[in-house]
Amino acid sequence: MTSFYVSLREGIEFSVILLLLVGVYPHHKKRLIVSALLIACGGALLTAFNFPLSGFLRKAFTGLLFPSFVLLLFLSFMSREGIIYPLIALVLTVLLPSAELTSVVLEEATLKGRWPVLSGLAGLLVAGLFFMTGLSFLKRIKMKQFFRTDGVMVFLASFCFVFGGLDEFDASSIITVLQQGLYRLLQSFVPFIEERLLIPDGKMVVTFVSEVFGYLSSQRVAMALAACILFLPPVVAFVRLLLTPEPETDAIGKRAEKRKIVAVYIDYLMKKGTPLALSLAVGIVLLHSANLAVRPTYDPEPIPVVSEGDAIAIPLKDKFGDISDGRIRKYSFLSGGKTYRFFIVMRPDGEVVAVLDACEVCPPRGYVQRGDHVVCTYCNTPMPIQTVGRPGGCNPIPVPYVVQGDTLALSKGALITAHEKQAGKETGSVLR
Amino acid sequence: MRILRFIISGGIAPALVLILAATYVFLTIRSETPWGAMAVLLKDHVIVRGTAVLLSLHLFLKGVHRLWRGRTERAASSILLVSLSLFLAGILVSLTSREVESKRLSPSDGPFREMKLLEITAVIPEKALVIGETTDFTIKGLTAKIAEAGETVTVVPFPFRRTSSGYVYVNDGGISPSLDLRIGSEKSTISKLDLLPPGKKAEISVPSRHTLRVSLSAEREFKKGRLTAREYNLLFPAYDVIVKEGERVVVETSIREGEKVSHEDFLLQCGKTEPWVELVVVRDHAVVLLYGGIIGLVVGSLLYPVEFIRRLRRKLPSEAVESNTENSGTR
Numbered sequence: 147m148t149s150f151y152v153s154l155r156e157g158i159e160f161s162v163i164l165l166l167l168v169g170v171y172p173h174h175k176k177r178l179i180v181s182a183l184l185i186a187c188g189g190a191l192l193t194a195f196n197f198p199l200s201g202f203l204r205k206a207f208t209g210l211l212f213p214s215f216v217l218l219l220f221l222s223f224m225s226r227e228g229i230i231y232p233l234i235a236l237v238l239t240v241l242l243p244s245a246e247l248t249s250v251v252l253e254e255a256t257l258k259g260r261w262p263v264l265s266g267l268a269g270l271l272v273a274g275l276f277f278m279t280g281l282s283f284l285k286r287i288k289m290k291q292f293f294r295t296d297g298v299m300v301f302l303a304s305f306c307f308v309f310g311g312l313d314e315f316d317a318s319s320i321i322t323v324l325q326q327g328l329y330r331l332l333q334s335f336v337p338f339i340e341e342r343l344l345i346p347d348g349k350m351v352v353t354f355v356s357e358v359f360g361y362l363s364s365q366r367v368a369m370a371l372a373a374c375i376l377f378l379p380p381v382v383a384f385v386r387l388l389l390t391p392e393p394e395t396d397a398i399g400k401r402a403e404k405r406k407i408v409a410v411y412i413d414y415l416m417k418k419g420t421p422l423a424l425s426l427a428v429g430i431v432l433l434h435s436a437n438l439a440v441r442p443t444y445d446p447e448p449i450p451v452v453s454e455g456d457a458i459a460i461p462l463k464d465k466f467g468d469i470s471d472g473r474i475r476k477y478s479f480l481s482g483g484k485t486y487r488f489f490i491v492m493r494p495d496g497e498v499v500a501v502l503d504a505c506e507v508c509p510p511r512g513y514v515q516r517g518d519h520v521v522c523t524y525c526n527t528p529m530p531i532q533t534v535g536r537p538g539g540c541n542p543i544p545v546p547y548v549v550q551g552d553t554l555a556l557s558k559g560a561l562i563t564a565h566e567k568q569a570g571k572e573t574g575s576v577l578r
Numbered sequence: 579m580r581i582l583r584f585i586i587s588g589g590i591a592p593a594l595v596l597i598l599a600a601t602y603v604f605l606t607i608r609s610e611t612p613w614g615a616m617a618v619l620l621k622d623h624v625i626v627r628g629t630a631v632l633l634s635l636h637l638f639l640k641g642v643h644r645l646w647r648g649r650t651e652r653a654a655s656s657i658l659l660v661s662l663s664l665f666l667a668g669i670l671v672s673l674t675s676r677e678v679e680s681k682r683l684s685p686s687d688g689p690f691r692e693m694k695l696l697e698i699t700a701v702i703p704e705k706a707l708v709i710g711e712t713t714d715f716t717i718k719g720l721t722a723k724i725a726e727a728g729e730t731v732t733v734v735p736f737p738f739r740r741t742s743s744g745y746v747y748v749n750d751g752g753i754s755p756s757l758d759l760r761i762g763s764e765k766s767t768i769s770k771l772d773l774l775p776p777g778k779k780a781e782i783s784v785p786s787r788h789t790l791r792v793s794l795s796a797e798r799e800f801k802k803g804r805l806t807a808r809e810y811n812l813l814f815p816a817y818d819v820i821v822k823e824g825e826r827v828v829v830e831t832s833i834r835e836g837e838k839v840s841h842e843d844f845l846l847q848c849g850k851t852e853p854w855v856e857l858v859v860v861r862d863h864a865v866v867l868l869y870g871g872i873i874g875l876v877v878g879s880l881l882y883p884v885e886f887i888r889r890l891r892r893k894l895p896s897e898a899v900e901s902n903t904e905n906s907g908t909r
Contacts, residue, residue: 327606334613342672342868344860346735348750350774352716353736389890470710496802 150265157273160186163302165280169289170298292417296383303379304425321372321432329368336363373433380425387419443514443521448478448487448503453558460490460554462498469498472531474515476503479561486565487512488545490554491534494518498549499535500556501542504568513542543568585632586639594633601626621673630670637663651888654881661874668867680749680858682770683722691743691859696730697723698853700751702812705797706776709807715775720751722855733857744861751856755817755835756849761786770854773817776810788828788844791820795832815851 164182168175293301340347340359347356361367393411395404451458458479462469469475469492476489487503487510504510508524515521519528520542527540535544545564547556584590601619605612619626641659644652683695701718708715722733726741733739738747754771761784771780771792779793795816796808819839821829829841839846 330606331613334611338613338617339868342669342676342862342864343872344736344738344745344747344858344865346747346749346858348735348748348856350717350751351720351735351748355736385887386890389887 150269153266153269154272155269157270158276161273161277161280163305165277165284166289166298166302166305168281169284169287170293172284292421294383294387294418296379296386297418297421300380300383300425301421304428321376321435324375325365325368325372328371329365332363332368332371376429376433377426380422380429384419384422384426387415387422390415443516444473445512445514446474446476448476448489451477451479453479453481456558457555458558458561460500460556462490462549462552462554474513474520476512479558481558481562486561488556488561489513489542491515491520491531493532493534495532497535498554500545500547500554501534502545502561502564502568503542504565505540505542506538506568507540510568582639585636586643591633591636591640594629594636597629598626598633617673620670627670630666634663634666634670637666652885654878654885657874658878658882661871661878663871664867665871665875668864668871670864671867672862672864675861675863677744677861678858679860680856682854682856684754684770684852684854686852690857693724693726693741693743693746693857693859695722695724695855695857698751698855699723700853702753702853704811704813706810706812707807708775708777708796708810711777713775713777717751717774720748720855722748722857724857738860744859745865746857746859749856749858751854753812753815753851753853755792755815755851757792758847758849759784759790760845760847761788762843767849769849769852776812777808786844787823789822790846791822793818817848819846821846 160182164178167178171178336359337347340356345355345359346353390411393407395407398404398407451460458477460475460477467473467475469490472492472494474489474491476487479486479488488500489503490498490500492498502510503512505522508522511522511524513520513522515531516528518531520531520534521528522540525540529541534542537544543564545556546560547554549555602612602616605615605619609615616626620630621627637659641656641663644656644659679691681690683690685695685697687695698721700720703715706713706715720735724731724733724741724746726743731739731741731746733746733748735748738745740746752770752772752774754769754773757768757771759766759768764785766785768782768790771782772778773780773792773794776794776796779791782790782792784790794810794812795818797811797816798809800807800809814834816832816834818832819829820827821839821841821844829839829844831839833839833846833848835848835850837848839848
């Protein structure tokens with residue numbers, strides 16, 4: 147069934163893009179369909195001849211994808227009908243990996259000795275039916291009323307950002323990859339320019355200008371540039387739309403006629419603005435997820451611990467690492483059929499603290515670490531690690547402990563009491 | 579005239595940009611340091627270099643042409659175009675014509691080119707604190723006084739100074755002991771070691787089977803929790819010295835000015851600690867172009883949004899009328 151779902155999904159993705167293009171540019175219908183079929187077959191053949199993918203081809207695909215997406219977005223600045231040809235070429239370039247992916251999955255499934263070719267073909271057939279049905283609907287919808295040429299490109303780029311490209315290969319969003327590509331460029335280009343402008347790069351000499359250049363080659367600037375690339379075209383298209391002058395109605399005598407003209411104008415703005423607003427929303431979501439991906443969270447598996455009498459002893463340096471690395475270390479303690487989770491961390495001031503993997507406010511979903519913060523996985527509130535160990539709010543609940551040499555010891559009773567107290571509060575808040 | 583028209587024509591810029599962008603994309607696939615590889619191509623490869631030259635020429639002529647025709651309403655984009663061309667030209671000229679020489683110097687050294695370092699002034703704190711592996715220690719107010727062609731010139735890290743040797747600036751600085759080394763009958767002096775920020779180790783291969791490792795010695799060590807902080811005295815510094823024979827440590831000690839370390843035929847004497855600066859002399863005709871280009875790009879980028887909105891407002895009525903008419907017709 148995998149091959150059925152994969153070919154169906156890729157086929158539908160292909161069809162949606164093609165339907166949009168055919169809907170907005172009906173006079174290019176034949177050319178669009180023929181070229182799409184050619185590219186689909188080309189992608190499949192290319193993969194078939196080059197299976198498993200050679201390093202260069204794979205790198206070339208990823209290398210080609212950035213400029214394709216970026217160019218697609220920036221072509222939206224030139225809202226002319228003539229742009230349809232480069233647009234077709236670009237969209238198809240972006241779609242090429244879809245055809246390739248389908249082919250790869252089919253090949254892999256074949257190796258497993260099932261019936262992948264037939265089920266894959268069945269998936270493609272269903273996608274084909276979806277496309278034919280869509281084509282007949284298109285005649286009624288009149289897509290042109292929703293899109294100007296810039297809108298088409300911005301919308302298509304957003305669609306490809308979400309469903310296409312690298313995401314399917316290595317589970318990293320295209321924006322993260324774009325950011326990393328830009329970061330790589332900045333990392334070498336900025337020092338090059340710094341050197342050409344005779345700005346010192348010695349470690350002991352820090353000037354204002356060298357600090358500015360240091361900032362320019364940071365991850366943050368790379369992300370800001372990626373955001374500009376992502377948002378500039380839809381924002382410009384939006385501004386263009388909003389600056390569309392209101393129709394002249396002063397010369398028209400009848401009020402009904404005036405209202406009708408204004409209604410047409412508003413309708414025009416609403417219809418053409420909707421895809422752009424959607425694209426912007428998609429962009430914001432993608433940027434947020436990419437931002438999180440750049441600063442990944444750290445959520446270690448809890449290490450089971452046992453007690454000796456009432457004491458639970460945690461070594462601060464063992465095979466799981468050294469606590470001075472600043473990372474949180476989670477532990478689970480099993481008692482009376484219940485699991486009590488807690489974590490320890492070394493704060494930037496050098497103090498090791500032990501806290502429950504829960505706060506007083508939220509249901510006990512635990513915490514993850516993101517850089518210098520721990521983040522509550524229930525309410526997503528980030529707390530600086532420096533404040534861990536302080537009670538109240540969404541801070542993790544402190545547990546009494548002592549540090550003796552290289553061991554942190556806490557009381558089993560105190561741990562259970564703190565946990566029960568939290569559980570009681572939570573039930574209380576739910577009941578209220 | 580035809581060539582000029584061809585260079586200035588609208589279609590050429592996207593083609594040239596596309597060639598350069600494609601080259602960079604190709605290099606991202608092939609090389610781990612794509613910009614470094616691109617710089618090499620810009621310097622040596624006829625086609626890549628020719629494309630960049632043509633692009634620079636196109637941008638310059640296009641910008642000047644606009645201003646020449648009195649299109650002041652597009653002044654911002656003209657400034658951007660001209661500045662970009664200057665910047666690009668600057669990079670190309672700099673890649674081929676730049677000559678760089680640098681040397682670590684202390685006042686006791688002889689002349690470097692025609693320059694003699696007279697004095698180094700710097701604000702070096704008496705104590706430096708390193709917590710864990712991190713420190714915010716830097717040298718402030720680093721200044722080198724040099725004598726060149728009978729004139730005394732003060733050189734700082736930024737801005738650079740123009741002298742008869744070229745552009746001169748201080749790239750780095752530090753403090754280092756002068757170590758007199760004697761192995762058998764052979765004598766040598768080691769100085770201007772890179773020992774800052776405190777904790778940094780300088781590894782020196784000496785002409786024998788020995789290896790020498792020198793670093794600043796911490797005066798005090800604090801512990802809070804599991805975090806360690808080290809305090810270094812920079813006014814009267816002590817140095818940790820490790821002498822290795824192959825992989826075997828034969829001497830491990832701490833020495834100050836005037837003290838000695840010896841092992842068999844190996845003798846090391848610690849001399850006076852003195853500051854040093856890394857002086858860089860650059861000869862490059864493109865520095866003016868690069869700075870002109872950057873300033874123009876900043877000014878142009880600030881002005882451009884105003885020009886863009888104005889142009890859009892002027893352009894839109896005609897497009898909107900067409901669209902509205904078309905829309906009304908479909909209703």
